Amino acid sequence: MTPERVAGSGFTEFTPDAIVRHPSLFGLRRDKDAKEVTLATPKSVPVPARASAPARGNAVKPLVFTDAMGIAAAERLGVRLTSPDKIVYEEGNITKAQLVAYYDAVAEPMLRHVAKRPLSLVRRPTGSSKPFFQKHDSGGFPDAFRKVQITDTTGPTDIYLYIDDAAGLVASVQMSALELHIWGSHIDKLEQADRIIFDIDPDEGLDFAATKQAAKDIRDRLAALGLTSFPMVTGGKGIHVIAPLRRTLEWPDIKQFCHDFAERLATDEPDRFTSNIRKAKRTGRMFVDYLRNERGATAVSPYSTRAKPGCPVATPLRWDEIDALPTANAFSLGEAAARAQGPDPWPEYFDLNQTVTKAMMKEVAGK
DSSP states (O other), X not given: OOOOOEEXXXXXXXXXXXOEESOEEXXXXXXXXXXXXXXXXXXXXXXXXXXXXXXXXXXXXXXXXXXXXXXXXXXXXXXXXXXXXXXXXXXXXXXXXXXXXXXXXXXXXXXXXXXXXXXXXXXXXXXXXXXXXXXXXXXXOOTTSEEEEEEOTTSXXXXXXXXXXXXXXXXXXXXXXXXXXXXXXXXXXXXXXXXXXXXXXXXXXXXHHHHHHHHHHHHHHHHHHTOOOEXXXXXXXXXXXXXXXXXXXXXXXXXXXHHHHHHHHHHHOTTTEEOOOOGGGOTTSEEEEOTTSSTTOOEEOTTOBOSSTTOOBOEEOOGGXXXXXXXXXXXOHHHHHHHHTSSOSOTTTTXXXXXXXXXXXXXXXXX
């Protein structure tokens, strides 16, 4: 049979017997003739281990990753790694194996934040034109991914994914995950939040200095309530301000507190902040995203790579490092990994005994 029409599809890889694994149909294409279609093959060229990044203060000597390091890590952790030399970030020529080597290097500090939390993944399998967001198990995931059944607020029960060790991080690379997003609670107490997060999302016209000042102002307002918080540049354009919590309150109360906190910011400084998610309401201001503080919502994990050119990394910082930072996407794989193996920028994070109290809730609600 002679092919007559062309369809676009995505898949993770070819199996040894030339069958595509995890295919998904994108639709028919009208821009290409069937006679023009050829078999896609992975690139195999020498590549550097890291993308370049802007100069900044408090710089560390970046680690360098090789394909051999990633292949060895996958073997040691018992994860089958296919096509290790496939380029996953064209800007910077970062390979699949180098990404494995990176996650192996940051596994210990990253797992303190990621392990045993329901995950959502941003994936870009071979053949996909753009990344997509996945929160449920679709089958075919390596055994290093664990599964948990969660009943959604709308009623149905679905199977979610989580990891609990370095093998899970490596398996995420094998499954073409470019970002790992985490719930604000653990699988053993899904209904009790153990952190809150305010994501500062600036309007396109604002420079990074405004975002940095906003993060410090949110820090100070939380501190005035009695909550210690920590900053993380997202690897995109914003900053997350994160406060760990004892698991005492359930999601409705947490969401209400965070909503009222954002509303108070917007009321007190309407020229700087908005709590309205609509971009039309964001002109010249910063959206304080409180919506990540509800059941099932996720936020990018510390030390996760981002599905953006050059492979920037979501990187935890000390508050005294914020001022010298030029952008929120300034940290490369090698730099983030070097920081992860140095002093913890959040040394008190897991030792704080704090929670949102009824008095705090009344204060932000203006009662």
